[in-house]
Amino acid sequence: xxxASTLATGGGFDEAFTGAIARLVGKxxxxxxxxxxxxxxxxxxxxxxxVPGALRAAFPDASIAGCxxxxxxxxxRELEHVPAIALIGAVLPDVEVRAVHIDGADLPGFHAEPxxxxxxxxxxxxxxxxxxxxxxxxxxxxxxLLAGLDESFPKAVKIGGLASGAAAPGLNVLFVNDAMxxxxxxxxxxxGEILVDTVVAQGCRAIGAPLAVTRCEANLIHEFDxxxxxxxxxxxxxxxxxxxQRRFRTSLCLGVSLESDPEHVADGAFLIRNLVGVDxxxxxxxxxxxxxxxxxxxxxxxxxxxxxxxxxxxxxxRQDHAADEVPAAxxxxxxxxxxxxLYGVPGHDSGMIVEHLGELPIGxxxxxxxxxxxxxxxxxxxxxxSIALLRAP
Numbered sequence: 381x382x383x384a385s386t387l388a389t390g391g392g393f394d395e396a397f398t399g400a401i402a403r404l405v406g407k408x409x410x411x412x413x414x415x416x417x418x419x420x421x422x423x424x425x426x427x428x429x430x431v432p433g434a435l436r437a438a439f440p441d442a443s444i445a446g447c448x449x450x451x452x453x454x455x456x457r458e459l460e461h462v463p464a465i466a467l468i469g470a471v472l473p474d475v476e477v478r479a480v481h482i483d484g485a486d487l488p489g490f491h492a493e494p495x496x497x498x499x500x501x502x503x504x505x506x507x508x509x510x511x512x513x514x515x516x517x518x519x520x521x522x523x524x525l526l527a528g529l530d531e532s533f534p535k536a537v538k539i540g541g542l543a544s545g546a547a548a549p550g551l552n553v554l555f556v557n558d559a560m561x562x563x564x565x566x567x568x569x570x571x572g573e574i575l576v577d578t579v580v581a582q583g584c585r586a587i588g589a590p591l592a593v594t595r596c597e598a599n600l601i602h603e604f605d606x607x608x609x610x611x612x613x614x615x616x617x618x619x620x621x622x623x624x625q626r627r628f629r630t631s632l633c634l635g636v637s638l639e640s641d642p643e644h645v646a647d648g649a650f651l652i653r654n655l656v657g658v659d660x661x662x663x664x665x666x667x668x669x670x671x672x673x674x675x676x677x678x679x680x681x682x683x684x685x686x687x688x689x690x691x692x693x694x695x696x697x698r699q700d701h702a703a704d705e706v707p708a709a710x711x712x713x714x715x716x717x718x719x720x721x722l723y724g725v726p727g728h729d730s731g732m733i734v735e736h737l738g739e740l741p742i743g744x745x746x747x748x749x750x751x752x753x754x755x756x757x758x759x760x761x762x763x764x765x766s767i768a769l770l771r772a773p
Contacts, residue, residue: 381574381772382471383709384408385743387454389464393427396465401438403455404467407741412439413469414477415568417512417711418446418555419453419745422545423463428553429560436558442469443479445566447514448545448553450716451746456734458727460719460746468743470709470770474573478502481556482565484520488528497532503569505533510576512568512711512768513540513751518549519563526751526758537576538758539768541713541747577707579767580752581694583687583718584633584652584680587624588616590645591678596671599656600664604677608663616679624681631682633762634667636675638755645676649754652680652762668762682763684722691729691765695736698769707737707769712744714765719746729765737769 384407388400404413416439420431428448435444452459454466480502488496494505503509511529515522522542529538543552554566570576591612595603604612617628635650654668710733720726730742751758752766 381708382408383741385454385468385741387457387466389459389462393424397434400465400467404469408469408471411471413442414472415470416442416444417468419449419466421449421452421464431555432558432560443477444557445479445568446555447543447566449745450544451719453712453730453744458730466743476571478569479556480567481561482567484564487524494532497528501569507571508535509569509571510536511538513538513565515542515565516552516563517542517748520565522760530758537578539578539766540751542749544716544748573773575771575773577769578752579694579698580754581691581765582652583682583763585683585686586678586680588679590676593671593673593675593677596673599670600666601671602664609665610658610660610663613665627681633680635678635680651759654762691732699736705771707740707771709741709770711768712742713747713750715750715763716746717763
């Protein structure tokens with residue numbers, strides 16, 4: 381197993397792509413990759429349509445997958461808000477590699493059998509396949525996709541991130557083999573002599589006390605603990621120290637607990653969701669996902685220190701418990717809300733991976749939502765770094 385990653389920025393598309401391909405070939409010692417991941421920022425958006433052809437000409441037999449991205453990771457660097465291309469290549473003997481495009485309209489229905497999902501992915505569950513997923517949030521029911529894959533491939537790791545090259549429907553781009561797509565999901569299946577370990581680190585810390593959602597409609601929360609939701613938010617703000625009140629205005633989000641027992645909510649895992657808006661007159665708080673009555677939640681603040689502490693603890697735990705399981709590479713799927721905007725310096729999360737796991741190829745992108753397992757299910761996260769550590773069995 382051999383992995384390599386590289387990154388190119390500046391200049392025209394041809395210059396950047398030619399340079400990135402040449403460096404990747406050099407790092408792979410001239411071997412053609414079986415898998416090629418590609419992430420491209422909107423700075424090269426006028427040339428998105430040329431990406432599949434350029435890669436296929438250089439690597440005629442590789443399985444290719446990727447997407448447009450607000451920022452990219454490769455070659456030991458993280459780049460945001462500039463024209464950039466990240467390429468990650470892997471030579472994977474004894475691994476079956478398959479890149480597929482999934483159309484949102486083709487998802488099996490709620491009552492579908494596992495065989496329907498096997499047919500969609502073009503692979504049987506034998507041999508514990510692993511999945512890398514790069515969906516477009518505007519055209520794919522991601523919760524349905526992940527729930528179906530969890531049910532049909534229960535032992536498989538599913539990890540990745542949401543394409544982030546555009547904030548409007550129809551403008552994102554996915555790359556799968558020889559084609560560019562404007563909708564759906566780019567997916568990679570890996571089966572054989574490969575294992576994928578995961579690290580999911582969230583960048584937020586809890587404030588206030590856990591609350592029960594007592595009345596809601598879709599993504600609109602009307603009441604917490606029987607009180608108007610907006611009033612509970614004001615009371616929380618007034619209870620905070622001055623520094624947290626400053627962060628409250630720009631960094632507030634909602635953690636949805638995975639616990640159903642109120643006694644364990646504060647100590648359990650949360651799914652972080654954006655706050656979309658507040659209507660003080662109606663007392664409503666809008667969040668970035670559908671809510672259910674009697675769910676437990678707790679407000680969180682994005683915080684660079686808490687984020688760094690969480691990631692360090694997760695990586696150290698992995699290092700302590702699996703010191704002899706050395707990864708060949710890491711794929712980093714990090715939120716657009718992290719990176720330099722959160723930490724004030726570039727390369728924070730990839731640097732911490734190297735600090736704890738040693739020098740290894742790291743590649744990936746900054747996502748519009750991060751996919752990774754928490755609490756025994758695969759979830760979409762926010763303000764998170766979801767990391768895949770790839771190694772031989």
